[in-house]
Amino acid sequence: MVEQNIIDAFLEQMGPLLDEEPAQVAPETAGTEKATERYLDLMGFQLGDEEYAVDIMRIREITTLLEMTPIPRAPGYIAGVVSLRGNITPIFDPKKKIGLPQTERSNRARIIVLNRNDEQVGILVDAIIGAARVALGSLEPPPAVIRGPQAEYVSGVARDADRMLIVMDIDAITRVEGAAGSWKRVAEPASPEER
Amino acid sequence: MTQRNQDKAVTEFLAEAEDILEGIGQSLIDLESGMKSGAVNPEVINTIFRGAHSLKGLSGMLGFFRVSELSHTLENLLDNLRLGKLALTGAVMDCLFESLETLNSLIAKIGQAGDDDVETGPSLSHIDAILSGEDSEKPSDGSPLGGVELAASVLEVLTEYEEHRLMENIRQGARLYEVQVTLDLTTFDDDLQELTKTLGTLGEVITTLPSASDTPESTIRFNLIIGTPHGETELREVITLDTAVLREIQYSTEVKPVQAASRPSRPAEQGAQGRPAGTEQSFTGELKGLTKTVRVDITKLDALMNSVGDLIQKKNMLYGLAWEMKKESTLAGPANDLLRITDAVDRKLQELQEGILDVRMIPIGQIFNRMARIVRKLSNASGKKINFSTSGEDTELDKLVIEDMADPLMHIIRNAIDHGIEPPEERERLGKPVEGTIRLDAYQKGNHVVVEVSDDGAGIDAEQVYAKAIAKGLLEEQDNLDEDYLLKLLCLPGFSTADEITEVSGRGVGMDVVKQNISALGGVIDIQTELGRGTRFFITLPITLAIMPALIVRCSKQTFAIPLNAVSENLIVPGDAVRTVEQKEVIRLRGRTLSLLRLQEIFRLPPSENPKNKAHIVVAGLAEKKIGIIVDEFLDKQEIVIKSIGTTLKKIRGIAGATETADKRARLVLDVSALIEEATQGVQTA
Numbered sequence: 005m006v007e008q009n010i011i012d013a014f015l016e017q018m019g020p021l022l023d024e025e026p027a028q029v030a031p032e033t034a035g036t037e038k039a040t041e042r043y044l045d046l047m048g049f050q051l052g053d054e055e056y057a058v059d060i061m062r063i064r065e066i067t068t069l070l071e072m073t074p075i076p077r078a079p080g081y082i083a084g085v086v087s088l089r090g091n092i093t094p095i096f097d098p099k100k101k102i103g104l105p106q107t108e109r110s111n112r113a114r115i116i117v118l119n120r121n122d123e124q125v126g127i128l129v130d131a132i133i134g135a136a137r138v139a140l141g142s143l144e145p146p147p148a149v150i151r152g153p154q155a156e157y158v159s160g161v162a163r164d165a166d167r168m169l170i171v172m173d174i175d176a177i178t179r180v181e182g183a184a185g186s187w188k189r190v191a192e193p194a195s196p197e198e199r
Numbered sequence: 200m201t202q203r204n205q206d207k208a209v210t211e212f213l214a215e216a217e218d219i220l221e222g223i224g225q226s227l228i229d230l231e232s233g234m235k236s237g238a239v240n241p242e243v244i245n246t247i248f249r250g251a252h253s254l255k256g257l258s259g260m261l262g263f264f265r266v267s268e269l270s271h272t273l274e275n276l277l278d279n280l281r282l283g284k285l286a287l288t289g290a291v292m293d294c295l296f297e298s299l300e301t302l303n304s305l306i307a308k309i310g311q312a313g314d315d316d317v318e319t320g321p322s323l324s325h326i327d328a329i330l331s332g333e334d335s336e337k338p339s340d341g342s343p344l345g346g347v348e349l350a351a352s353v354l355e356v357l358t359e360y361e362e363h364r365l366m367e368n369i370r371q372g373a374r375l376y377e378v379q380v381t382l383d384l385t386t387f388d389d390d391l392q393e394l395t396k397t398l399g400t401l402g403e404v405i406t407t408l409p410s411a412s413d414t415p416e417s418t419i420r421f422n423l424i425i426g427t428p429h430g431e432t433e434l435r436e437v438i439t440l441d442t443a444v445l446r447e448i449q450y451s452t453e454v455k456p457v458q459a460a461s462r463p464s465r466p467a468e469q470g471a472q473g474r475p476a477g478t479e480q481s482f483t484g485e486l487k488g489l490t491k492t493v494r495v496d497i498t499k500l501d502a503l504m505n506s507v508g509d510l511i512q513k514k515n516m517l518y519g520l521a522w523e524m525k526k527e528s529t530l531a532g533p534a535n536d537l538l539r540i541t542d543a544v545d546r547k548l549q550e551l552q553e554g555i556l557d558v559r560m561i562p563i564g565q566i567f568n569r570m571a572r573i574v575r576k577l578s579n580a581s582g583k584k585i586n587f588s589t590s591g592e593d594t595e596l597d598k599l600v601i602e603d604m605a606d607p608l609m610h611i612i613r614n615a616i617d618h619g620i621e622p623p624e625e626r627e628r629l630g631k632p633v634e635g636t637i638r639l640d641a642y643q644k645g646n647h648v649v650v651e652v653s654d655d656g657a658g659i660d661a662e663q664v665y666a667k668a669i670a671k672g673l674l675e676e677q678d679n680l681d682e683d684y685l686l687k688l689l690c691l692p693g694f695s696t697a698d699e700i701t702e703v704s705g706r707g708v709g710m711d712v713v714k715q716n717i718s719a720l721g722g723v724i725d726i727q728t729e730l731g732r733g734t735r736f737f738i739t740l741p742i743t744l745a746i747m748p749a750l751i752v753r754c755s756k757q758t759f760a761i762p763l764n765a766v767s768e769n770l771i772v773p774g775d776a777v778r779t780v781e782q783k784e785v786i787r788l789r790g791r792t793l794s795l796l797r798l799q800e801i802f803r804l805p806p807s808e809n810p811k812n813k814a815h816i817v818v819a820g821l822a823e824k825k826i827g828i829i830v831d832e833f834l835d836k837q838e839i840v841i842k843s844i845g846t847t848l849k850k851i852r853g854i855a856g857a858t859e860t861a862d863k864r865a866r867l868v869l870d871v872s873a874l875i876e877e878a879t880q881g882v883q884t885a
Contacts, residue, residue: 076802087865092857180847
C-alpha cells in the first residue's frame, strides 16, 4: 500500500493539467457504485515539465540510470540497451518519441522497466513522482486538448474527483515503426530488398 | 481427468505421435527402396506395424477416434503385409504414404484446434480397397513347409507370421538352422537377448521356442530357428555359448502347399498377445528403451543454457577478483586458493555446458526424412522421375537450427524438382539418365555444418535470370554478371523464374525467404550452377546458437562482439596497405583482394580517434565469402550467450543481438553474414 501523502502529492502535481481541461461532466456511474468499484493503480513520472503515468501492474522494476549501449542504425528514440542481471533490455526515450523538448538528465532520472508481451523494455523518465489509485470507471479517451502526434501515445485520461491523469500507452511508446533504422547507405540505389 | 491434466496429456500425445509418424515415414522410405531392390527387410514392416499399433492405443485413450480408426485400419493392412497375405506393390506403397499424410494432418489439426476433425474417408476406403482385393494380389508361391525337416510339434506351434517367414526364407533359398541352447534360469533373459541379437546380424531369427524336454535343474532350454545365407562355420564363430547345439534343417524345395491356407487367419489385434517368446522379447526390449528417454521442452534447455552462460560470466569476474587480490602481497595465499578453485569451477562449467549443448543436438537425418517424403510426393505430382539420395544423416545440429532449416530446404528441393530436373522425355533426348537425381548431403566443416542440395537438372541460365530481373523492373541494366550476382537476383523478393505459378513451387514464397531464414540462423547460402549439368546449393550453418566464443573489439569507444566462428584471422596492417578500388577500400591478402568495411562508417559512429597509420582488420566470413572489418582495437576473447535485443529491434541489419560481457555491460554482437552481404552488394552496385 502506498502512503496517502504520496498519492496526494502526486495528484497535486497532476493538478495543473486541469487548467487546460475544458469543462466536462464526469460519467454518472462514477461514485454511485463505490462498493463494487474497481481501481487502477498508476505510477506517475515526469518527462521534462510534463507529467504522465503508467499502469503499475506493467512495471517490473525501477532503476537508477545505467550506462546504456547505443544501438547503431536504430531509430533516435531508442536510447540503447542495458543488461539487467543478464536480461538484455532495450531502453526507449519517450521524450524523443513524443517530440517533447530535450532537457538535462538530472540525478532524479530513472529507468522504468516494463513488461511488453513476454519481453522487458525500459523507458527513460526524468523523475518518479509516485503512485496513485483511480477508479477504473473514470478512465476516458484522451480529450481533444491532447492532439497531434502526442495523442497516439496516450491510452486514456483518468479522472479522480476533479483531477486528471494522462495514462501513457506503453505498447505504443515502445513500438518500433516500420523497418528499424536507416540501414541503407546513402550511396546505394534503393533496391527492392527494402520493405 | 482435470482440464489441465487433459491438456498435458494431449501435449504429450502430440509429441509422441509426431515421433511415431516421423519413424513411420523413415520406415516407409526404407520399405520402398527395399521393394525396388527386391529385398524387403521384414523388420521394417514390423516397425511400421508397431508404430501404427502404438498410435492406435494412444489416440484411443484420448478419444481421438479418427486417428485410432485410421491407425487400426492401417494396422490391418500391415498385418497382411507381415504375414505375406498381401504383396508389397507400388499401389500399396502409395496407400501407405497416403495414410501417413492423413495421419500427419490429423495430428496437426489436433495441435492447432484440439480436435481431429479431418477427412479420413478416402484413406480408409483406399486401404479397404486394397484389403478386399488382397486375394488377387496374394503371391502364389507354394508353401513348402511339408518338406521341411522339422518336428511336427515344432511346426504346429509356429504362429502364422513365423510360418510365413519360414516359407519366405525357403523361397529365397536361405539355409535353415536350429540352435538349441540350455541357459541358466537366473540369467536366461539377458543371454537369450544377446544370442538373438548376435544371430540377427547373420540372418533372421524366425522363432524362439522354449523346450520342455529334460533339462538339468535350474536351466531352461530354447530352440531357435534361423534363416541365413551363411554357413555353419560362420554361425559357430558368433555363438559364444558352449551349451549351444547347432543343426542344419534340410528341406526340399519342391513340395505342395500344406496347412497354411486352411488355418483360420487370426484377427490382427490379437497379434500382440499371440506372439511367441522371441518376438515378445524384442518388443519389451524396445519398450524399455523408450522409458529411458525424457522429452524436454527446448525452452527449458534455453533457460539452463542462459544460467550456464551467466555462471560463466560470474566465473570470469572471480578470475578478475583473484588477479586483483594477487597484487596485494598480503593476500597472495588466499588469491592462489581462489584461482585454483575458480579453475576447478571453470572445468565443471565447461562439462555442464557441453552436456547441455549435447542434449540440444539432434541428427539432421530427421529433416532429411521429411524431404524424402516431399520428393516422393512432388515427383508423383510432376510426373518427373527422381532418385533421391542422402548422406551425412548423423551430422548433428542444434535442434532449433534443424527446425528452422526444414522450410528453406523444402523450398530449394521444390525448386529443383520444378525448375531443375527436366521432364523424362527431355532428359532422354539430352542423353541424360531418365531418372533425375537430387542429393542432400550434410557434413561438418570446422565449427560449421554444410548442407548441400544438388540436382542434375538443367542448371540456372544466368542470362535468362538477368533478363527477367530487368523485365520485372527489379534492377537496372548492368554489365558485370557472376555467380554471386545470380544468387542475389534469385533472392530478390518477387523474383521467380517460372512464368506461370505451378502447384509444386509457386506458393508465394521465394528464395528471398530462404535466404532470410538462413541468415537468421547465422548461416550463408552459396550457389553453383552449370547449364545442362545441374545446380548445387551450399548452406553453411553454425552448429549451435546457444553459446559461442567471440572476439571483443572496440570501435569509436564502443565495444562489439564478433562470433569467432565467423572470424578467420585478425590483421594489423600499415595504413597505406589499404587501397581504394572503385570507391571501395580493399587490401591484398595472400594474392587475393579483400573488400574492407569500416565499422565506424557503416554504423555512423563518431569518428574514431585511432591513428591512420595502422589498420586493425578482422577478417570475417563463412564459406567462400570473406570481408575485412576495420575496427580500432582488438580487446579479447570471451564466451558469450547471444540474446535477442527484443522483437521490437530485431530488424536492425548488421546486429545479431546483444550479450552481457564480463564487465556486466550489454554489448552488441555483429551479424557477420549481413555485413558481408552489405559489403559485397556495395561492390556490385557502386
